[in-house]
Amino acid sequence: MLKTNNLTKSFGGLTAVNNVNIEIQKGSITAVIGPNGAGKTTFFNMITGVYTPTSGEILLGEESLVGLKPHAVSKKGIARTFQNIRLFSSMTALENVMVGMHQHLKYGVFSTIFHLPSYKKAEKAAMKEAYKWLEYVGLSDVYNEESSSLSYGAQRRLEIARALASKPSILLLDEPAAGMNPKETKELTDLIYQMRDDLNLTIVLIEHDMKLVMEISEYLFVLDHGEKIAEGKPLEIRNNQKVIEAYLGKSAVTTA
Incomplete structure (x- = not known):
């Protein structure tokens, strides 16, 4: 392969x-x-x-x-995690996973700027899927916590969830x-x-x-x-x- x-x-x-x-x-x-x-x-x-x-x-x-x-x-x-954890420290666990999904999101710049219905629908679907990946790695209970506040082991799993979100x-x-x-x-x-x-x-x-x-x-x-x-x-x-x-x-x- x-x-x-x-x-x-x-x-x-x-x-x-x-x-x-x-x-x-x-x-x-x-x-x-x-x-x-x-x-x-x-x-x-x-x-x-x-x-x-x-x-x-x-x-x-x-x-x-x-x-x-x-x-x-x-x-x-091909997705990866890093030797030194690379999370967005001021973003929540859910937001970090959503970053990993960016290449699969369907809305464009215009709909994003003006928050058109297509953007809102896609964003809601992205949040739902991101939560699913957090649930998969056992982090659904901390979805709204900043990544910097998580334990080291949880941060490692969050990186994996973000990688999985890229499918x-x-x-x-x-x-x-x-x-x-x-x-x-x-x-x-x-x-x-x-x-x-x-x-x-x-x-x-x-x-x-x-x-x-x-x-x-x-x-x-x-x-x-x-x-x-x-x-x-x-x-x-x-x-x-x-x-x-x-x-x-x-x-x-x-x-x-």
Whole structure:
């Protein structure tokens, strides 16, 4: 469903991602892991149009995504959350989700300015749908609260709700469990399974919580210093010496 061929991104003399080839299967839960500085977020940023690759290809089916801006990538059905939460802090939870729906709203500038009946009807429908997504992630009771007042775990789920509101077929989650307590992480795990099964989503996540990764991922790609060093199922990755070395150093492999 999503594929990269020799994907590379350089910043001056630094190559952050180097000739990375991956293939994401439709309907899968796939993880991209690696130590800090491995190039994982840069990889996500290229897929979503934040960065233009220095070279290589990104294919959604048979269609190239290279050169598309983030809003255009979103229209193709790819949504994401961010490593550092990016919500509109002074907007309510409901309003934040409505922002994620903007590309599907049907009213134009003229009807918006003059609050014509078509605008009012579309706005009412948008609010109803936004509330549905808040309900889906378990946040309907805080729909009218400013996002800045929510707990960290709730803000993470609000970001997911906003992404879902864009009606994606592929959802990229950048460290979704960061800062969560064990209870929130368990709820997140259940939500990821639920989203995949209920919404027919393909989910790709970057995550440092290895317990979560090994439990939920069906396939993993491992990056280190911008290069793919391994791929496979969780058990294969757990026992891969290159992966152990990347995380723990050569001495860990020697000791093992």
